[in-house]
Amino acid sequence: MKERSKPEADGATVLQIRKIGNSLGLILPKELLAQLGFSEGDQLEVVRQPEGGVKLQRHDDQHARAMAIARQVMKDYANTMRELAK
Incomplete structure (x- = not known):
């Protein structure tokens, strides 16, 4: 093939x-x-796009840690975030 x-x-x-x-x-x-x-050994992240496609981007440890913190804050303060969105 x-x-x-x-x-x-x-x-x-x-x-x-x-x-x-x-x-x-x-x-x-x-x-x-x-x-x-990109070159051999690069770490990539696959990001799903709303229209059904995917995006490849270079992995960034600092960005990944910041996003993990942001997700935890949004989870811990979900009610507050919901009220602020009104």
């Missing part, structure tokens, strides 16, 4: 999910990695 990684008419790159050991994964072509500014 040949993997397609050529650009389609709309400029999108088509990738195929492949079995890698006991997992499934995507192989990203070097050209695409270079265009995106």
Whole structure:
């Protein structure tokens, strides 16, 4: 089975999910990695988008810790946040 990684008419790159050991994964072509500014060893976060797509972004430990704190504050003060939103 040949993997397609050529650009389609709309400029999108088509990738195929492949079995890698006991997992499934995507192989990203070097050209695409270079265009995106990613390289081997980079840690990426997958962010689900409201329209159903996904966004890849570089993992940032400081940002992840700040978001965890923000989520906890919103959970602890849910009633207060709800009142403030009125």
